[in-house]
Amino acid sequence: MSKVTWQEVAAGVFVRRHPELELNCGLVVGDRRALVVDTRSTMARGEELAAAVREVTHLEPVVVNTHAHYDHCFGNAAFRDSQIYAHAGAADDLRATAEHQREQVMAHLLLTGRPELAEQTQQTEIVVPFYLIDSDTEIDLGGRTVHLLYGGRAHTDHDLAVAVPDAGVVFWGDLVEQGADPAMEDAFPLEWAQTLGSLMDRPQVHGAQIAVPGHGEVVDADFVLTQAEMLERLARTLEEARRRGVRDLDALAAECRGLGLQEATVRDAAMRVLEAAS
Numbered sequence: 001m002s003k004v005t006w007q008e009v010a011a012g013v014f015v016r017r018h019p020e021l022e023l024n025c026g027l028v029v030g031d032r033r034a035l036v037v038d039t040r041s042t043m044a045r046g047e048e049l050a051a052a053v054r055e056v057t058h059l060e061p062v063v064v065n066t067h068a069h070y071d072h073c074f075g076n077a078a079f080r081d082s083q084i085y086a087h088a089g090a091a092d093d094l095r096a097t098a099e100h101q102r103e104q105v106m107a108h109l110l111l112t113g114r115p116e117l118a119e120q121t122q123q124t125e126i127v128v129p130f131y132l133i134d135s136d137t138e139i140d141l142g143g144r145t146v147h148l149l150y151g152g153r154a155h156t157d158h159d160l161a162v163a164v165p166d167a168g169v170v171f172w173g174d175l176v177e178q179g180a181d182p183a184m185e186d187a188f189p190l191e192w193a194q195t196l197g198s199l200m201d202r203p204q205v206h207g208a209q210i211a212v213p214g215h216g217e218v219v220d221a222d223f224v225l226t227q228a229e230m231l232e233r234l235a236r237t238l239e240e241a242r243r244r245g246v247r248d249l250d251a252l253a254a255e256c257r258g259l260g261l262q263e264a265t266v267r268d269a270a271m272r273v274l275e276a277a278s
């Protein structure tokens with residue numbers, strides 16, 4: 001396994017990709033403070049990330065959780081002395097689902113022969129973000145401003161994108177995914193494309209060429225546009241089938257074949273649409 005290191009994608013803007021789920025964390029360094037984007041999946045992994053941050057800068061870190069899925073925020077315990085930002089919906093969601101997420105992750109880790117990591121997961125204290133926002137918010141890092149942007153429901157009901165306009169970089173969280181399909185388990189498939197479109201139209205995002213997905217390789221604005229177009233086709237297909245009265249999960253999923261998505265992805269998407277309609 002190659003060593004995990006920071007990649008400087010623009011001046012003072014770093015991405016650290018981790019072997020677990022190809023998860024990307026971000027670091028934006030200002031004159032007075034630094035911003036850490038997402039904290040990994042356990043306290044131990046968060047601590048390792050915090051140590052890596054200190055190798056780059058000794059400035060006080062501020063943290064943002066892009067959303068409340070465990071792989072992006074269970075490491076918060078390692079940043080408990082920092083201001084931790086998130087959408088208010090992320091705090092609600094984490095309070096409601098953290099123990100269920102923990103159980104599911106631990107069961108999966110035990111099933112795949114990783115008892116130490118299951119133990120780490122069990123021992124991780126959940127730290128709920130406490131600087132809560134529900135609309136676009138600026139954070140002044142000294143000499144540069146980052147923008148936490150909320151465009152509506154998409155991968156969850158509380159995804160934030162993090163824009164660094166002076167560097168032309170956007171951290172998309174799981175709003176954008178490289179190397180795997182967009183994850184639909186908690187998603188709003190009929191709204192996701194619209195949300196992406198609304199974010200791409202923001203002046204802080206418009207023209208940004210470097211796009212950091214929640215998982216996978218750093219991509220560009222065209223990649224985000226292509227993903228938005230695919231999500232738009234998915235939404236249109238689901239909506240049109242629903243209008244024709246398709247209510248059965250298998251039938252609805254079958255309508256979405258040929259869009260270039262995995263079977264599991266279209267089933268999750270179809271399930272979410274049926275749940276919302278019932």
Ligand SMILES: [Zn+2]
Binds near residue numbers: 067183
């Ligand atoms: Zn996620």
